[in-house]
Amino acid sequence: MSVRVRYAPSPTGSPHVGNLRTAVFDWLAARKYGGQFIARLEDTDRDPSRYRPEGIREIEESLNWLGITPDEWWVSGGPCAPYVQSGRLHLYRQAAEELIQRQMAYKCFCTEERLAEMRAQQQARGAPTGYDRTCRDMPEDRRAELEAAGTPHTVRLAVPMHGQTSYSDLVYGDVTFDNRTVDDQVLLKSNGWPTYHLAVVVDDHEMGITHVIRGEDWMPSTPKQVLIYQALGWEQPVWVHIPLTLGPDRKKLSKRHGSTQFTDFIRQGYLPEAMFNFLVLLGWSAGEGMQEVMSVSEILEKFDPGGIGRNPAVFDYDKLRWMNGEHIRRCEPQRLCDLCVPFLQDAGLIGDPPSQDDLERLRNVVPLMVERLHLLSDAPGLMAPFFRDPIEPDPAGQRKWLTGADARRRLELTSDLLSGAETPLTEQEAEATVNRVGEMMGTSRAPVIHTIRVAVTGTTVGAGLFETLAVLGRETVQRRLRRAMEWVVD
RNA sequence: GGCGCCAUCGUCUAGCGGUUAGGACGGCGGGUUUUCAGCCCGUUAGCCGGAGUUCGAGUCUCCGUGGCGCUACCA
Numbered sequence: 001m002s003v004r005v006r007y008a009p010s011p012t013g014s015p016h017v018g019n020l021r022t023a024v025f026d027w028l029a030a031r032k033y034g035g036q037f038i039a040r041l042e043d044t045d046r047d048p049s050r051y052r053p054e055g056i057r058e059i060e061e062s063l064n065w066l067g068i069t070p071d072e073w074w075v076s077g078g079p080c081a082p083y084v085q086s087g088r089l090h091l092y093r094q095a096a097e098e099l100i101q102r103q104m105a106y107k108c109f110c111t112e113e114r115l116a117e118m119r120a121q122q123q124a125r126g127a128p129t130g131y132d133r134t135c136r137d138m139p140e141d142r143r144a145e146l147e148a149a150g151t152p153h154t155v156r157l158a159v160p161m162h163g164q165t166s167y168s169d170l171v172y173g174d175v176t177f178d179n180r181t182v183d184d185q186v187l188l189k190s191n192g193w194p195t196y197h198l199a200v201v202v203d204d205h206e207m208g209i210t211h212v213i214r215g216e217d218w219m220p221s222t223p224k225q226v227l228i229y230q231a232l233g234w235e236q237p238v239w240v241h242i243p244l245t246l247g248p249d250r251k252k253l254s255k256r257h258g259s260t261q262f263t264d265f266i267r268q269g270y271l272p273e274a275m276f277n278f279l280v281l282l283g284w285s286a287g288e289g290m291q292e293v294m295s296v297s298e299i300l301e302k303f304d305p306g307g308i309g310r311n312p313a314v315f316d317y318d319k320l321r322w323m324n325g326e327h328i329r330r331c332e333p334q335r336l337c338d339l340c341v342p343f344l345q346d347a348g349l350i351g352d353p354p355s356q357d358d359l360e361r362l363r364n365v366v367p368l369m370v371e372r373l374h375l376l377s378d379a380p381g382l383m384a385p386f387f388r389d390p391i392e393p394d395p396a397g398q399r400k401w402l403t404g405a406d407a408r409r410r411l412e413l414t415s416d417l418l419s420g421a422e423t424p425l426t427e428q429e430a431e432a433t434v435n436r437v438g439e440m441m442g443t444s445r446a447p448v449i450h451t452i453r454v455a456v457t458g459t460t461v462g463a464g465l466f467e468t469l470a471v472l473g474r475e476t477v478q479r480r481l482r483r484a485m486e487w488v489v490d
Numbered sequence: 491g492g493c494g495c496c497a498u499c500g501u502c503u504a505g506c507g508g509u510u511a512g513g514a515c516g517g518c519g520g521g522u523u524u525u526c527a528g529c530c531c532g533u534u535a536g537c538c539g540g541a542g543u544u545c546g547a548g549u550c551u552c553c554g555u556g557g558c559g560c561u562a563c564c565a
Contacts, residue, residue, distance in 0.1 A: 371528040
């Protein structure tokens with residue numbers, strides 16, 4: 001039987017990085033085993049405070065962006081459509097009915113108020129919380145009476161009062177729960193909609209899911225689902241729980257730790273392969289001697305679910321930033337240019353759409369900046385001197401390198417040496433010129449370099465000066481040198 | 491409170507009874523005399539505690555401690 005792995009997000013808003021990491025593992029396992037990757041929307045919670053359908057677009061965008069577009073999902077459909085739980089309600093009702101007939105579930109007529117009160121009392125006593133099973137052993141005639149009156153009810157799982165339920169987890173090994181500690185979980189809400197526990201089991205079975213890969217926070221509810229599989233006589237999937245992602249303070253990763261919305265990372269200029277690489281390393285290791293920076297195909301080649309660790313991992317923004325730089329440096333030049341375009345457009349440095357001139361200049365500038373980019377969003381700041389005209393000098397740089405008669409002289413000499421020629425300015429000519437100016441002034445070339453850099457870029461940081469001059473071109477360089485003479489203070 | 495999971499440098503981790511406990515990020519220092527970045531070199535720092543098993547424990551067992559998660563008609 002073919003391996004089928006699903007990613008089952010719920011539309012509760014913008015997708016979280018920890019959540020997408022699960023999708024990465026889901027995809028990896030599916031591909032590794034030559035199976036299908038399926039995505040299904042778990043939208044059975046329609047409470048307005050949590051149901052945020054706007055987030056669905058972002059889930060789709062994130063998956064596509066990462067390059068892990070599902071083989072079957074709500075966007076493109078598939079043999080198990082619909083891939084949205086709200087369109088599958090009849091299946092859950094049918095399953096609930098079957099469970100009731102098999103006496104593995106029962107109708108519960110308790111009101112939410114009563115349940116809240118019960119819970120409050122349990123907490124006050126310091127007792128374990130959980131349903132007290134009032135309706136479980138309800139006399140048949142009483143049940144029929146309430147039913148005939150149309151009393152709202154839920155359907156609960158009748159968890160065995162004794163014994164244990166255990167399952168085997170690919171990552172965590174054998175996990176066992178005393179049935180006494182497992183709650184009689186609500187399976188069907190009083191509005192007829194299922195809870196996660198019922199819906200996930202029914203859908204995973206109906207869709208032929210073979211591997212359930214999800215966050216470790218689902219472990220405590222797994223026995224409930226195992227019980228449902230057993231009651232319905234269905235074969236269980238392979239359970240694979242993966243460790244959680246934490247913030248720098250070791251608490252669950254959340255907004256206050258900085259960016260956690262996946263789309264934020266896209267906007268900030270991280271590369272898909274860098275995110276993929278970083279996310280998979282949060283909980284998985286190829287073992288000794290591994291190279292950490294890997295392409296998606298290298299990861300796929302080395303990936304082994306057995307290498308998934310068990311300890312929760314802190315999300316290290318510094319390492320992600322470093323890793324992004326590594327991937328940027330491995331990027332094909334043309335692709336890197338394309339990736340930079342939207343960031344430069346947002347900064348107003350190039351047109352939308354960019355002109356041929358913009359694109360040609362970008363192709364020349366990117367090689368100078370590739371080693372200096374960590375995030376694509378660094379591009380506008382770094383590349384501004386090549387796209388903005390006129391430029392303004394950085395005050396500190398001006399104070400240091402555009403001050404005094406010597407500075408003026410360096411500008412004048414450089415400008416003089418560069419004038420006259422009609423040929424394009426080359427790196428060689430730029431270097432020779434700067435060297436010559438140094439000689440003429442009886443100094444090393446260093447001060448010349450610094451002064452000219454501030455003059456033509458406005459800043460003290462950036463690419464090597466000779467390459468910079470060549471890319472800027474003779475005409476622009478001359479114009480900026482002359483302009484800079486006005487900036488020199490005494 | 492109950493239940494579950496986890497525990498090696500600050501962080502991500504390798505280790506699967508015998509190692510000088512290895513790598514990566516970060517930090518620090520140096521080199522590349524063209525800044526920044528990159529690259530190269532070096533350095534910093536760790537087996538939570540206690541019993542037990544064993545000739546020998548980071549590795550196995552138990553207890554403790556700590557962290558995290560779940561404990562909803564949320565997922």
